[in-house]
Amino acid sequence: MNGAVLLFLGLGLLEAEGRCFLNRTQKHCVCYNLSEESVGSIIQCFPASVVEFRGGELERYIAFPITDLDTSTTEMLGSLVIRKIIFGDLLVPEILLARVLRFFSYTQVQELAFESCVFEGRGNWDEMADQNLPILSLHFHNVTSAPLTGREQDLSSLSSWLETLQELAVTGSHVTSLPCGIGRVFRALRSLDMAQNSLGDESLMPTFCKGAFPQLQVLSLQRNNLTSYHSVCESMQLLPELQHLDLSQNKFMADPSSSCQFPVSLQILNLSNTGLDEVLTPLPPHLEVLDLSCNHLHAVDISLSSLKKLFLSQNVLQAAPSIRNYPMLDTLHLDNNLITELPGDEVKLLGHLQDVAAAGNPYNCSCSGAGGLQALAGTGHLGQGWPRDYVCHSPPRYQGRLVKEVPVSVLQCNSAAVIAPLCIALASLGVAGAICLVRSRPGLIRPCHRV
Numbered sequence: 256m257n258g259a260v261l262l263f264l265g266l267g268l269l270e271a272e273g274r275c276f277l278n279r280t281q282k283h284c285v286c287y288n289l290s291e292e293s294v295g296s297i298i299q300c301f302p303a304s305v306v307e308f309r310g311g312e313l314e315r316y317i318a319f320p321i322t323d324l325d326t327s328t329t330e331m332l333g334s335l336v337i338r339k340i341i342f343g344d345l346l347v348p349e350i351l352l353a354r355v356l357r358f359f360s361y362t363q364v365q366e367l368a369f370e371s372c373v374f375e376g377r378g379n380w381d382e383m384a385d386q387n388l389p390i391l392s393l394h395f396h397n398v399t400s401a402p403l404t405g406r407e408q409d410l411s412s413l414s415s416w417l418e419t420l421q422e423l424a425v426t427g428s429h430v431t432s433l434p435c436g437i438g439r440v441f442r443a444l445r446s447l448d449m450a451q452n453s454l455g456d457e458s459l460m461p462t463f464c465k466g467a468f469p470q471l472q473v474l475s476l477q478r479n480n481l482t483s484y485h486s487v488c489e490s491m492q493l494l495p496e497l498q499h500l501d502l503s504q505n506k507f508m509a510d511p512s513s514s515c516q517f518p519v520s521l522q523i524l525n526l527s528n529t530g531l532d533e534v535l536t537p538l539p540p541h542l543e544v545l546d547l548s549c550n551h552l553h554a555v556d557i558s559l560s561s562l563k564k565l566f567l568s569q570n571v572l573q574a575a576p577s578i579r580n581y582p583m584l585d586t587l588h589l590d591n592n593l594i595t596e597l598p599g600d601e602v603k604l605l606g607h608l609q610d611v612a613a614a615g616n617p618y619n620c621s622c623s624g625a626g627g628l629q630a631l632a633g634t635g636h637l638g639q640g641w642p643r644d645y646v647c648h649s650p651p652r653y654q655g656r657l658v659k660e661v662p663v664s665v666l667q668c669n670s671a672a673v674i675a676p677l678c679i680a681l682a683s684l685g686v687a688g689a690i691c692l693v694r695s696r697p698g699l700i701r702p703c704h705r706v
């Protein structure tokens with residue numbers, strides 16, 4: 256017990272009146288402004304899997320005597336179920352952190368997060384040399400610290416731990432570059448999240464230098480200061496395992512077309528909200544998920560044979576892309592574009608499509624337009640928003656009405672959307688199958704049931 260209290264004391268959290276609150280259902284415990292008097296209430300947190308410390312100032316405890324722990328204490332630390340510790344709104348002297356970090360080797364804490372913290376000064380990390388910590392995931396959000404450049408000694412002291420780290424996030428912290436040497440230490444890192452920083456085009460090459468992050472699979476560069484898709488592509492060349500790249504919320508300029516190829520391992524690419532007027536090329540050849548939502552795209556005429564999910568909401572498309580270009584597609588989102596008609600027949604031809612969303616478009620509810628959508632809705636694959644957000648803009652007599660309410664009579668609408676299923680039904684009954692196939696070809700549109 257003493258040891259744990261000491262450990263958490265060492266990590267500070269000591270301010271006027273403070274207390275810990277445990278939510279048993281969530282196994283989440285939050286401690287506010289713990290003080291020396293109230294530190295005993297940490298006991299409440301022992302059944303929690305997530306413990307959060309908010310507020311306080313640790314500066315006063317820099318000289319706090321932290322001795323080695325006895326066996327019963329280390330055993331007790333090992334029996335705690337705490338998996339994640341969050342430090343928030345704290346001033347953290349690095350010296351103190353360096354002194355207490357090694358105690359985590361007795362715990363089963365896998366995730367450590369610092370939110371809105373200021374790291375002060377420089378710690379001496381020598382004691383961490385050859386220490387292995389169970390922490391696999393390290394998160395920093397909105398933190399400030401001394402610059403990372405010139406910290407080779409610190410990194411090498413921490414290397415036996417950092418070499419095993421799997422997830423690192425440094426978000427919202429005004430980072431403009433990561434020195435090459437840092438990436439070389441993180442040899443097992445799978446996921447790197449650098450969202451909401453100030454990384455520019457020219458800072459990527461040095462960050463992803465030769466030997467940096469050799470096992471990286473997931474990389475987020477969301478909301479940085481990137482403008483050149485070509486530079487991004489060039490700097491990804493040395494990440495052979497990269498599967499998921501998030502470039503959303505940058506502002507890409509029109510690049511002269513480039514021959515740079517992304518790693519073939521790349522499967523998920525997020526280009527949402529990147530100011531695009533046209534689709535950037537080249538795209539990774541084996542892409543399975545492509546998010547191009549929230550841009551200014553007028554047309555999408557690319558072919559990707561492995562693509563499963565295509566997100567095109569919030570653009571200015573006047574027509575849905577031809578689904579024939581994506582034989583594996585199961586998800587297609589087209590909400591809030593300028594599409595007047597969905598080709599219901601084409602959609603039905605593709606067996607893989609399971610999730611189509613196309614709300615908020617100015618639909619033409621002539622009978623073929625409404626019929627196509629109604630047929631699609633009938634398959635049960637139209638996602639959220641049907642029927643409420645599917646509204647007719649034309650012709651005048653249906654303006655403002657729901658697409659669902661437009662009467663579509665089989666006799667009136669010579670649409671392939673209606674004919675195709677009828678033909679299939681008839682053909683399966685063995686009735687005039689051949690005639691149906693001929694008659695439903697474009698230019699020969701005539702309702703099958705007259706046969």
Ligand SMILES: *[C@@H]1O[C@H](CO)[C@@H](O)[C@H](O)[C@H]1NC(C)=O
Binds near residue numbers: 277278279280281
């Ligand atoms: C614990 O968390 C759940 C889920 O957020 C919430 O519904 C519940 O009210 C919380 N319990 C307490 C005691 O705060």
Ligand SMILES: *[C@@H]1O[C@H](CO)[C@@H](O)[C@H](O)[C@H]1NC(C)=O
Binds near residue numbers: 371372373397398399
């Ligand atoms: C970021 O952290 C600072 C303290 O370093 C805090 O004052 C500020 O409110 C935080 N900002 C956000 C958006 O959380």
Ligand SMILES: *[C@@H]1O[C@H](CO)[C@@H](O)[C@H](O)[C@H]1NC(C)=O
Binds near residue numbers: 480
């Ligand atoms: C972002 O990039 C532009 C042009 O490269 C530069 O002028 C600007 O200072 C950068 N902003 C930040 C916050 O780094």
Ligand SMILES: *[C@@H]1O[C@H](CO)[C@@H](O)[C@H](O)[C@H]1NC(C)=O
Binds near residue numbers: 527546
């Ligand atoms: C792409 O990024 C945006 C945030 O910028 C996010 O809302 C969206 O879910 C991401 N898309 C995918 C497919 O993960």
Ligand SMILES: *[C@@H]1O[C@H](CO)[C@@H](O)[C@H](O)[C@H]1NC(C)=O
Binds near residue numbers: 621623624649650
């Ligand atoms: C709506 O569709 C009908 C039939 O295809 C067509 O004649 C008409 O011009 C279209 N109206 C608009 C506003 O696109």
